[in-house]
Amino acid sequence: MAEQKNSAKQALQGLGKKLVADIEKGKNPSIDVTVRTLSNVSFDKKTKKLLLGEKTATREFFNVGHIKKFVQTLEAAKISKSLLDEGKHASLRDVYYQGLRTIPNTKIDLWEDQSESDNAIEDLELITDCSRERLNVNANKMGSVAGKVVIEDKGDTIDWSRMGSGGWSIPSNVEEIDIKKVSAKYVIYMEKAAVWERLHEDKFWDKHDCIIISSQGQTTRGIRRLLQRLHTEHKLPVYILTDFDPYGIYIYSVIKFGSISLAHMSETLAIPEVRFLGMSGDDATNYDLKRYFIKLKDVDISRLKQMSEYDWFKNSKEWQRQFRMMKQFNAKFEIQALTSKGLSFISERYLPEKIRKQEFID
Amino acid sequence: MAEQKNSAKQALQGLGKKLVADIEKGKNPSIDVTVRTLSNVSFDKKTKKLLLGEKTATREFFNVGHIKKFVQTLEAAKISKSLLDEGKHASLRDVYYQGLRTIPNTKIDLWEDQSESDNAIEDLELITDCSRERLNVNANKMGSVAGKVVIEDKGDTIDWSRMGSGGWSIPSNVEEIDIKKVSAKYVIYMEKAAVWERLHEDKFWDKHDCIIISSQGQTTRGIRRLLQRLHTEHKLPVYILTDFDPYGIYIYSVIKFGSISLAHMSETLAIPEVRFLGMSGDDATNYDLKRYFIKLKDVDISRLKQMSEYDWFKNSKEWQRQFRMMKQFNAKFEIQALTSKGLSFISERYLPEKIRKQEFID
Numbered sequence: 001m002a003e004q005k006n007s008a009k010q011a012l013q014g015l016g017k018k019l020v021a022d023i024e025k026g027k028n029p030s031i032d033v034t035v036r037t038l039s040n041v042s043f044d045k046k047t048k049k050l051l052l053g054e055k056t057a058t059r060e061f062f063n064v065g066h067i068k069k070f071v072q073t074l075e076a077a078k079i080s081k082s083l084l085d086e087g088k089h090a091s092l093r094d095v096y097y098q099g100l101r102t103i104p105n106t107k108i109d110l111w112e113d114q115s116e117s118d119n120a121i122e123d124l125e126l127i128t129d130c131s132r133e134r135l136n137v138n139a140n141k142m143g144s145v146a147g148k149v150v151i152e153d154k155g156d157t158i159d160w161s162r163m164g165s166g167g168w169s170i171p172s173n174v175e176e177i178d179i180k181k182v183s184a185k186y187v188i189y190m191e192k193a194a195v196w197e198r199l200h201e202d203k204f205w206d207k208h209d210c211i212i213i214s215s216q217g218q219t220t221r222g223i224r225r226l227l228q229r230l231h232t233e234h235k236l237p238v239y240i241l242t243d244f245d246p247y248g249i250y251i252y253s254v255i256k257f258g259s260i261s262l263a264h265m266s267e268t269l270a271i272p273e274v275r276f277l278g279m280s281g282d283d284a285t286n287y288d289l290k291r292y293f294i295k296l297k298d299v300d301i302s303r304l305k306q307m308s309e310y311d312w313f314k315n316s317k318e319w320q321r322q323f324r325m326m327k328q329f330n331a332k333f334e335i336q337a338l339t340s341k342g343l344s345f346i347s348e349r350y351l352p353e354k355i356r357k358q359e360f361i362d
Numbered sequence: 363m364a365e366q367k368n369s370a371k372q373a374l375q376g377l378g379k380k381l382v383a384d385i386e387k388g389k390n391p392s393i394d395v396t397v398r399t400l401s402n403v404s405f406d407k408k409t410k411k412l413l414l415g416e417k418t419a420t421r422e423f424f425n426v427g428h429i430k431k432f433v434q435t436l437e438a439a440k441i442s443k444s445l446l447d448e449g450k451h452a453s454l455r456d457v458y459y460q461g462l463r464t465i466p467n468t469k470i471d472l473w474e475d476q477s478e479s480d481n482a483i484e485d486l487e488l489i490t491d492c493s494r495e496r497l498n499v500n501a502n503k504m505g506s507v508a509g510k511v512v513i514e515d516k517g518d519t520i521d522w523s524r525m526g527s528g529g530w531s532i533p534s535n536v537e538e539i540d541i542k543k544v545s546a547k548y549v550i551y552m553e554k555a556a557v558w559e560r561l562h563e564d565k566f567w568d569k570h571d572c573i574i575i576s577s578q579g580q581t582t583r584g585i586r587r588l589l590q591r592l593h594t595e596h597k598l599p600v601y602i603l604t605d606f607d608p609y610g611i612y613i614y615s616v617i618k619f620g621s622i623s624l625a626h627m628s629e630t631l632a633i634p635e636v637r638f639l640g641m642s643g644d645d646a647t648n649y650d651l652k653r654y655f656i657k658l659k660d661v662d663i664s665r666l667k668q669m670s671e672y673d674w675f676k677n678s679k680e681w682q683r684q685f686r687m688m689k690q691f692n693a694k695f696e697i698q699a700l701t702s703k704g705l706s707f708i709s710e711r712y713l714p715e716k717i718r719k720q721e722f723i724d
Contacts, residue, residue, distance in 0.1 A: 094556070097702045156525060164518045164533070177526070292459065336453070
């Protein structure tokens with residue numbers, strides 16, 4: 001981990017040295033940044049990840065069109081460097097406030113709003129090839145985990161199987177966690193905290209030797225990195241459990257392939273091997289859930305159409321079949337619909353059955 | 363705790379026995395429920411809590427206007443009873459699905475949507491005088507805690523000071539947690555998870571012998587109960603730290619006085635002794651934060667007006683002064699504005715100074 005830190009610092013120093021060299025040579029100081037627009041994002045069929053292309057743009061200091069972004073990038077680099085020096089972490093909002101000021105003798109603020117400082121940090125990720133987390137800038141914190149895993153973090157030894165009813169609270173940044181001991185066969189990541197509490201109360205992770213992780217809604221970057229580390233460092237399969245609705249499938253899509261806005265981070269964040277465990281359209285029939293259908297809204301229908309056209313779903317027969325089912329049903333349904341069969345139906349029958357039969361969608 | 367469980371079960375059995383007695387006497391079976399509308403909610407100046415009045419309504423079985431709610435209440439009671447019998451907990455959404463069915467020979471669903479099952483559970487809280495949590499129905503899970511506290515929960519001993527960077531993840535239901543050992547002088551509850559991570563990284567709780575708790579946005583019932591238990595069982599003062607905006611002050615208001623929709627739960631949930639630590643309007647001047655003002659939106663202005671007319675704020679000179687300041691500024695500002703003074707300014711100067719000077723608003 002200490003090694004990683006150095007490389008982030010080194011990358012920032014490299015940027016600084018390059019600019020100093022430009023100045024000493026009497027050149028216009030410039031930074032090359034990979035273009036992060038949709039036109040430069042593509043789905044790589046080999047790695048099965050959304051990746052950024054090769055297109056770069058050069059940002060120059062002596063250029064009225066470039067100067068603002070140039071200064072913003074340097075400000076972000078300065079903030080990150082001092083975070084690394086002090087061994088502290090800041091949130092994106094903190095970075096915004098740390099850099100916010102009016103440029104002397106002008107009425108121009110260094111950034112108009114947080115989207116500009118966020119952008120500067122994302123550019124910096126590309127320039128340094130270090131994730132935001134390695135630059136000591138954190139995303140939001142959310143989510144809980146339980147399972148037979150022992151980690152070390154900040155000098156504490158933490159046993160995820162001894163956390164009472166609450167579980168361990170996942171930090172925004174999991175880069176420096178040492179995963180010491182894993183006695184689990186797979187990971188289930190679920191969209192809903194209430195489902196996590198159900199499985200936890202039923203001791204599902206204990207009975208089935210697995211790890212259960214949830215956030216609430218959107219998957220945070222901390223959780224995506226945690227899933228990836230468990231998967232790559234400990235060879236654990238990762239299964240995704242969401243509602244059968246466009247939003248749930250999108251959660252799966254982002255974890256598996258990456259997202260357009262974070263395409264430059266796919267390498268670190270995407271996990272092409274994750275498998276979709278449920279809820280699937282077939283579950284509606286197999287588990288008799290049609291009674292619990294919820295009519296699709298307009299926003300669901302347009303989201304569904306959009307998703308079915310994604311490169312990575314377009315050629316998947318199985319996903320196209322699922323999308324067609326949702327359209328035919330004109331309905332979505334929730335994981336908790338299983339509750340109608342009994343509160344623990346999900347832990348006693350649904351999950352063990354689906355996993356035994358390997359009823360996954362990839 | 364086991365004692366509590368019995369009393370919830372006993373209360374549910376009491377309801378059943380009362381109805382059986384009605385039937386055996388040939389009477390129209392009926393349930394008395396305290397009215398939960400605004401007209402029956404008032405601010406009790408003595409206890410400083412929002413409390414329900416005495417108005418009750420009688421719900422009869424043989425009454426076309428009452429029958430649906432009558433049956434819904436009984437269904438909720440049935441679900442809660444079986445949860446208590448099985449020793450399991452359900453979310454509000456689970457309760458909805460567990461009861462959802464079409465009444466035979468009709469086209470009427472037991473409940474139209476979750477608001478009806480939520481209502482039935484709230485009525486049941488009043489009828490049994492047991493909180494939803496004691497009826498084994500859980501709210502949403504959210505939030506983290508750190509500090510020198512040892513608890514026992516589900517057979518695990520958990521030391522909140524040994525939880526690495528994540529902290530302990532607060533469950534939706536804290537009724538059965540045993541707080542074994544507390545070595546802290548006060549509790550700070552903060553609105554924002556990012557601020558919690560700041561204080562945690564700075565070891566604020568260690569240096570100042572306190573407990574830090576956050577959710578993200580709205581305070582969950584689990585957190586409100588945890589705060590209350592730490593306050594009443596361990597005599598810890600509780601300080602609230604939010605943005606200086608109407609939403610932040612509302613968070614404080616709900617924790618301190620209770621909320622209108624949960625007025626029947628004020629006894630268990632409200633903590634009239636909590637103190638508002640910041641951000642206050644004065645902080646803008648004292649810490650030179652005017653640069654970071656964010657203009658009030660229309661929704662802020664109407665929320666501000668509404669709040670300044672609350673019974674419990676109406677006669678508070680200090681709060682009226684704060685409201686006036688916000689109006690004069692025509693601006694709100696965030697805790698993270700302190701970051702502009704240095705990332706750890708909040709832990710090294712702002713909080714110690716405010717607490718030392720006892721600059722609280724009550």
